[in-house]
Amino acid sequence: MNVFFLYDLPLGISFLIFTGIFATISILSVLALRPIIKRNWGGRSFNDEISYFLSTIGVFYGIMFGLQAAAVWKSYQDVSDRVSNESSAIAALYRDVSEFPKESADQLKQKLGDYTYYVIHYAWPLHRQGIVKTKGTHYLNLFQKSLYEMEPTTPADIALYSEAIKQFNNLIELRRARMTSVSTGIPMVLWIFFISGALITIVLASLFYIDNLKLHILLNSLIGLTLGSVMFIMVMMDRPFRGELAIGPDSYESVYSDLMVGHVPQMEE
Numbered sequence: 001m002n003v004f005f006l007y008d009l010p011l012g013i014s015f016l017i018f019t020g021i022f023a024t025i026s027i028l029s030v031l032a033l034r035p036i037i038k039r040n041w042g043g044r045s046f047n048d049e050i051s052y053f054l055s056t057i058g059v060f061y062g063i064m065f066g067l068q069a070a071a072v073w074k075s076y077q078d079v080s081d082r083v084s085n086e087s088s089a090i091a092a093l094y095r096d097v098s099e100f101p102k103e104s105a106d107q108l109k110q111k112l113g114d115y116t117y118y119v120i121h122y123a124w125p126l127h128r129q130g131i132v133k134t135k136g137t138h139y140l141n142l143f144q145k146s147l148y149e150m151e152p153t154t155p156a157d158i159a160l161y162s163e164a165i166k167q168f169n170n171l172i173e174l175r176r177a178r179m180t181s182v183s184t185g186i187p188m189v190l191w192i193f194f195i196s197g198a199l200i201t202i203v204l205a206s207l208f209y210i211d212n213l214k215l216h217i218l219l220n221s222l223i224g225l226t227l228g229s230v231m232f233i234m235v236m237m238d239r240p241f242r243g244e245l246a247i248g249p250d251s252y253e254s255v256y257s258d259l260m261v262g263h264v265p266q267m268e269e
Contacts, residue, residue, distance in 0.1 A: 004130065006235065007243035014243070015232055022198065022228030026220040029206040030213075037209055047208050054204045061197040065230065068190065072234050079181045079240040080247050086174035087251035090116055093167040094259050099160055100150070107146050113263035115139040116256050122267075124249045127241040132182045136175065138268070144168065185238040194234075198227045 006014040090112065097108040115136060123134040147168060152161040205223050210216040236245045256263070 004239075004242070007239065007246075011236075011244040014236075015229075018232040018235070019225050019228035022202070022224035022231075023221045024224075025199070026202050026206070026224030027217055029202050030217050030220050033203070033206045034213065034216075037207065050204060050207045054201070057197075057200060057204065061201065065194060065197065068186070068194065069230055069234055072186065072237050076237040076240045076247075079178070082174055082177045082181065083247055083249075084251050086171065086178055087255050089167055089171040089174055090252070091255045091259055093164060093171055094255070096160060096164040096167055097147075100157075100164075104146070104150055108143060109260070110263070110266065111139065111143040111146060113256070113260045114265055114267065115143060116252055116260065117263070117265040118267065120249045120252050120256060124241075124252075127182050128246060130183060130239065130242060132179055134179075135268075140172065140175070182241050186234070194231065198231065201227065 006018065009017070094109060094112050097112065098105055100108065118134075118136055118139055123136050126132075126134055147164065150161060152158045202220065202224055205220050206216075208216065210219075236243050240247050
């Protein structure tokens with residue numbers, strides 16, 4: 001859904017804009033349909049019939065809406081777990097290579113530190129803009145080249161080297177999963193379904209005939225605010241790296257500050 005400008009606004013303002021649109025539609029729907037109802041229905045009330053159709057549609061739409069909202073939350077949590085697992089893989093790999101002979105260990109630690117620094121200070125700001133492509137692959141390729149050039153000889157070194165290779169492969173997989181999560185989201189066809197369902201619900205609620213116009217406007221506005229609020233949360237969490245609810249690089253920063261003490265980044269332009 002192309003509402004990316006909302007991610008760049010303060011959370012409170014974007015919430016007011018999003019819910020305000022739905023509330024406004026609810027109010028305008030009542031005001032637009034009320035004269036038509038009076039003119040064509042001759043003052044008769046069809047509230048029972050409208051209530052039946054609203055309940056029927058509400059059941060199917062509510063189930064789909066609720067399931068998708070739960071799926072968005074679960075997806076957000078899954079991405080958060082992947083990010084945490086990737087930082088843990090970096091920490092485990094850093095500890096493994098620290099036990100290599102000093103010259104090789106210093107070289108590998110430097111390159112892994114460069115990668116971690118790049119993720120925190122370069123890749124994450126790009127993710128916040130919805131940009132997937134970064135130079136992280138380049139820094140991992142440099143690390144991989146140095147790692148694969150090693151030739152362990154003793155059984156202990158061979159075992160440690162095998163564990164480092166395993167952790168490195170795990171890191172590659174987790175990084176790929178993170179990169180994929182930057183641009184994935186709810187398909188447009190589902191957004192069309194949810195928005196259409198919300199509008200149909202608002203229109204059906206507007207067809208009720210309530211003598212007190214102010215009460216009708218208030219009730220319809222609350223329906224619009226409820227639908228808008230849930231959809232706003234879905235939009236904010238649909239892109240887990242964007243907006244004020246975005247997942248941050250905190251776990252990487254923790255690894256960098258705790259393990260890579262004294263690291264001097266050597267970044268390439």
